[in-house]
Amino acid sequence: MKTELTNQTDLSAQIAKAIRDAIIEGRMIVDERLPSEAELAAEFNVSRPTVREALKRLAAQSLIRTQRGAHGGAFVNRLSYEEAYGQQITTATLLLSMNAVRFETACEARYALERACAPLAATRRSPDHLATMRAEIHRQAQPGLSDESFCASDVTFHRALVDAADNPVLSYQLAGAVEAMQPLMNMITFTERSREAIVGLHTAIADAIEIGDAALADANLSELAAYTLTLGQGAMEKRARKSPA
Amino acid sequence: MKTELTNQTDLSAQIAKAIRDAIIEGRMIVDERLPSEAELAAEFNVSRPTVREALKRLAAQSLIRTQRGAHGGAFVNRLSYEEAYGQQITTATLLLSMNAVRFETACEARYALERACAPLAATRRSPDHLATMRAEIHRQAQPGLSDESFCASDVTFHRALVDAADNPVLSYQLAGAVEAMQPLMNMITFTERSREAIVGLHTAIADAIEIGDAALADANLSELAAYTLTLGQGAMEKRARKSPA
DNA sequence: TGGCGCGAAAATGTCAGACAATTAAATATA
DNA sequence: TATATTTAATTGTCTGACATTTTCGCGCCA
Numbered sequence: 001m002k003t004e005l006t007n008q009t010d011l012s013a014q015i016a017k018a019i020r021d022a023i024i025e026g027r028m029i030v031d032e033r034l035p036s037e038a039e040l041a042a043e044f045n046v047s048r049p050t051v052r053e054a055l056k057r058l059a060a061q062s063l064i065r066t067q068r069g070a071h072g073g074a075f076v077n078r079l080s081y082e083e084a085y086g087q088q089i090t091t092a093t094l095l096l097s098m099n100a101v102r103f104e105t106a107c108e109a110r111y112a113l114e115r116a117c118a119p120l121a122a123t124r125r126s127p128d129h130l131a132t133m134r135a136e137i138h139r140q141a142q143p144g145l146s147d148e149s150f151c152a153s154d155v156t157f158h159r160a161l162v163d164a165a166d167n168p169v170l171s172y173q174l175a176g177a178v179e180a181m182q183p184l185m186n187m188i189t190f191t192e193r194s195r196e197a198i199v200g201l202h203t204a205i206a207d208a209i210e211i212g213d214a215a216l217a218d219a220n221l222s223e224l225a226a227y228t229l230t231l232g233q234g235a236m237e238k239r240a241r242k243s244p245a
Numbered sequence: 246m247k248t249e250l251t252n253q254t255d256l257s258a259q260i261a262k263a264i265r266d267a268i269i270e271g272r273m274i275v276d277e278r279l280p281s282e283a284e285l286a287a288e289f290n291v292s293r294p295t296v297r298e299a300l301k302r303l304a305a306q307s308l309i310r311t312q313r314g315a316h317g318g319a320f321v322n323r324l325s326y327e328e329a330y331g332q333q334i335t336t337a338t339l340l341l342s343m344n345a346v347r348f349e350t351a352c353e354a355r356y357a358l359e360r361a362c363a364p365l366a367a368t369r370r371s372p373d374h375l376a377t378m379r380a381e382i383h384r385q386a387q388p389g390l391s392d393e394s395f396c397a398s399d400v401t402f403h404r405a406l407v408d409a410a411d412n413p414v415l416s417y418q419l420a421g422a423v424e425a426m427q428p429l430m431n432m433i434t435f436t437e438r439s440r441e442a443i444v445g446l447h448t449a450i451a452d453a454i455e456i457g458d459a460a461l462a463d464a465n466l467s468e469l470a471a472y473t474l475t476l477g478q479g480a481m482e483k484r485a486r487k488s489p490a
Numbered sequence: 491t492g493g494c495g496c497g498a499a500a501a502t503g504t505c506a507g508a509c510a511a512t513t514a515a516a517t518a519t520a
Numbered sequence: 521t522a523t524a525t526t527t528a529a530t531t532g533t534c535t536g537a538c539a540t541t542t543t544c545g546c547g548c549c550a
Contacts, residue, residue, distance in 0.1 A: 010503075012301060024335070030343055036530060047505045049294050052531090056257060056298045057305035061335070068531045069513025084340045090269070090306070091332055092417075094324045098275055101414060108365070109414035116361035120353070169346060169354035169422075172337075177418055255532075281501065292534045297502090313502045314542025 003044050011046050012053035018044075019054065023063055023076055034064065034074040062087065081168055085175040092176030093183065103184055103232040110177045111225035114158060117174065118205075118221055119214040120165035129164035133157055133206045140199050150195065151185045157202060164209060185228075188235040197227060248289050256291050257298035263289075264299065268308055268321055279309065279319040307332065326413055330420040337421030338428065348429055348477040355422045356470035359403065362419065363466055364459035365410035374409035378402055378451045385444050395440065396430045402447060409454060430473075433480040442472060 003018065022028045035043065040051045055074055058064045062083040064074045096106055121129075136157040140150060155178055162174040190198075201224040208217035248263065267273045280288065285296045300319055303309045307328040309319045341351055366374075381402040385395060400423055407419040435443075446469040453462035 012503090013304075016305070020335075024339065026342070038530085049297075049506095050504065052294075053298055053301045053503095056301045059258075060261070060302035060305040061332075063339070066531070067513085068511070070527095070529045071514060072512080072530050074531090078343050079336070079339045081340070081344070084336055087306075087332070087336055090265075091324070091329050094269065094308070095326070095329045095417065096414070097269075097271070098323050099326070105412055106414055109412050109418065112361040112365065112410075112412075112415060113358060113418060116357040120357065165357075167350055167354050167357075169341070169350055170357060172340060173354065173358060173418055173422055177414075257532090283501085294535095295533065298532095311502070312542085313540070315500050316543060317501050317541080319502090 010053075011044070011050050012057065015040070015044050015046070015051060015054035016057040019058060020061075020063060028076050030076050030078045032076045034076070036073055081172055084172050088172060088176035089179040092180035096180050097183060103236050104229060106181055106184055107225065107229050107232060110181050111221060111228070113174055113177050114162065115218055115221050115225075117162050117165040117167075117170055118209070118217040120167060120170070121161055122209050122212045122214040122217050124166040125164040125209050125212075126166070129160050130206065130210055132160040133164075133202070133209070136160065137199060137202045137206060140195065140202065147188070147190050148186060150190055151182055151188075154185065154198070155179060155182050161205065161209070184232065187239065188231050190231075194227075194231055198224070201227065255298075256289070256295050257302065260285070260289050260291070260296060260299035261302040264303060265306075265308060273321050275321050275323045277321045279321070281318055326417055329417050333417060333421035334424040337425035341425050342428060348481050349474060351426055351429055352470065352474050352477060355426050356466060356473070358419055358422050359407065360463055360466050360470075362407050362410040362412075362415055363454075363462040365412060365415070366406055367454050367457045367459040367462050369411040370409040370454050370457075371411070374405050375451065375455055377405040378409075378447070378454070381405065382444060382447045382451060385440065385447065392433070392435055393431060395435055396427055396433075399430065399443070400424060400427050406450070406454070429477070432484065433476055435476075439472075439476055443469070446472065 006014070019028075019034070028034070034040065034055075037048050037051050037055070040054075041048045044051065055064065055066070058074075059066065062077055062079055065077045066072070066074045095101070136153045139145070139153045140157070145153075158178050159171075159175070162178065163171050165171070201220055204220040205217055205224070208214075208220055251259070264273075264279070273279070279285065279300075282293050282296050282300070285299075286293045289296065300309065300311070303319075304311065307322055307324055310322045311317070311319045340346070381398045384390070384398045385402070390398075403423045404416075404420070407423065408416050410416070446465055449465040450462055450469070453459075453465055
C-alpha cells in the first residue's frame with residue numbers, strides 16, 4: 001500500500017505523525033512490529049534515511065523501540081511509568097527555565113499539587129515510604145551538607161510523600177512538578193536556621209502522615225509552602241540586586 | 246573540537262544526549278544556533294545522516310527547531326506552554342491506555358489535582374473563564390448531544406476551571422490529567438439522568454467559583470468526583486460482563 | 491541615488507547504493 | 521543429541537550526490 005504524503009513539511013515529520021496516530025488511536029498495539037525500514041520506505045515512497053529520521057522521532061518519545069538482527073525491527077513500545085517520569089521531568093524543567101517562570105508561580109503550583117496528595121498519603125502510606133521520609137529527614141539534619149545535597153534530599157523526601165499516596169498516575173504527574181523545582185531551589189542559600197525550620201516541618205509532616213491525620217499534614221504542608229516562598233523570595237531579591245536589569 | 250563517543254549504543258542517541266544535556270544545563274541558550282550538520286558531523290566524527298537522526302530526536306521533543314536556507318540551521322527552541330501541553334497530553338494519554346490503568350486510579354488522580362486548583366480558581370477567576378464554563382454547561386444541557394461531544398465539552402469545562410487558577414504551571418500539569426481521562430470517559434454511555442446530574446454539579450461549581458467560595462467549590466467537586474466514579478464503575482462492569490477474560 | 495532582479499552561497503531536505511554489525515533460525519557436524 | 525557453522529534478515533552507518541529554500545550582495549536601470 002502506498003500512503004500519500006503532501007510536500008508541505010518534512011517528509012519525516014509526516015511519516016512520524018502517521019505512525020504516531022496509528023499508535024495513539026490503537027490501530028497498532030503494544031509490542032506489535034512495524035514494517036521494516038525498507039518496507040516503510042516503499043509504502044511511503046521515500047528513501048530509507050527519511051524513514052529512519054521518522055523512526056528516531058518516535059523513539060525519542062519512547063513510542064517505539066528498535067532491535068537489530070534477524071527478527072529485529074521497530075516495535076510499539078509500552079510506555080512505562082519510568083520513561084513517562086523522565087519525559088515529564090525534562091519537559092517541566094525546560095519549561096520553567098526557558099520561560100522565566102517566577103519562583104512564586106512554580107512554588108504555588110508545586111505545593112498545591114502536593115497538598116492534593118497529602119490526604120491520600122495519610123490514608124495509604126506504607127512503612128517503606130515512611131522509612132524513606134525519615135531517612136531523608138535524618139540526612140537533612142546532618143551538618144556540613146551542601147546546599148545541592150540538601151535540595152536533592154528535599155526532592156527525594158517530597159517524592160516519597162507523593163508516592164505514599166499510592167496512585168501511580170498522581171506520582172507521574174507530580175514527578176515533573178517536584179523535580180523541576182530543584183534548579184530554582186538550588187539558587188537558595190540555606191542558613192542553619194532555615195534548615196532547622198525545614199527539618200522541623202518535614203518531621204511534622206511525616207508524623208502527621210504516620211498517624212493518618214490528613215488535616216494536620218495539610219496544615220504543615222501549607223506552612224512549609226509559605227516558608228519556602230519567603231526563602232525563595234529572599235534569594236530572588238538578592239539575585240536581582242546583584243545583577244539589575 | 247572532536248567529541249568522543251562510545252560504541253555501546255546508537256551514535257545518534259549519544260549525540261542527541263550530548264546536545265540535550267548542553268541545552269538543559271544552560272550551556273546553550275534559547276535561540277542560539279547549533280553548528281551546521283556538517284560541522285556537527287566533523288565534531289562527533291560521524292556522518293551527516295547520523296547527525297540528522299540525532300537532530301530529529303531533539304526536534305521531536307521540541308528542543309530545537311530547524312530553518313532551511315542561507316542563514317538557516319538548528320536553533321535552540323523556547324519550549325512554549327502550548328508545546329509542553331501537547332507533549333503532556335500525548336504522554337499521559339498513552340500512559341493510561343497502555344498500562345491498563347484502572348478507571349478509579351485515573352479518576353482519583355484527576356479530581357485530586359483539580360481540587361488543588363479550586364481554591365485558587367475561586368480567588369482569581371476572570372470573567373473570561375467563567376464565561377467559558379457557563380457556555381460549556383449550556384452546551385452540555387442541549388438534548389441530542391452525542392456522548393463524545395458531551396465528553397469533549399466536559400474537558401473544555403474542566404480546563405477552564407483549571408485555567409481560572411491563573412497559574413500556567415498548574416495548567417500545564419493538569420492538561421495531561423484532564424485530557425487523558427477523555428478516552429476513559431468516552432466509554433461511558435450518559436443517560437439523560439446522569440447528564441442532568443453532571444450539569445447540575447457543574448453549575449454548582451461555577452456558582453461557587455463565581456462567588457469566590459473555595460470550600461463550596463471543593464465540596465461540589467468532591468461530589469462530582471464521587472458521581473463520576475460510580476458512573477465509570479458501572480460502565481467498566483458492563484464492559485467486563487460483555488467480554489469476560 | 492534608489493530600487494529591482496538575479497545569481498552565488500550556505501544550509502537543510504532527500505535520494506541511492508553500499509557495507510558493517512547483530513541476531514535468530516536453519517543447517518551441518520561431531 | 522548437542523554443538524558449531526552458515527545464512528538470511530534487519531538495523532546501523534557511511535559516502536556522495538542532487539534538490540530546495542533562503543539570504544546576501546552585486547550589477548543594472550531609471
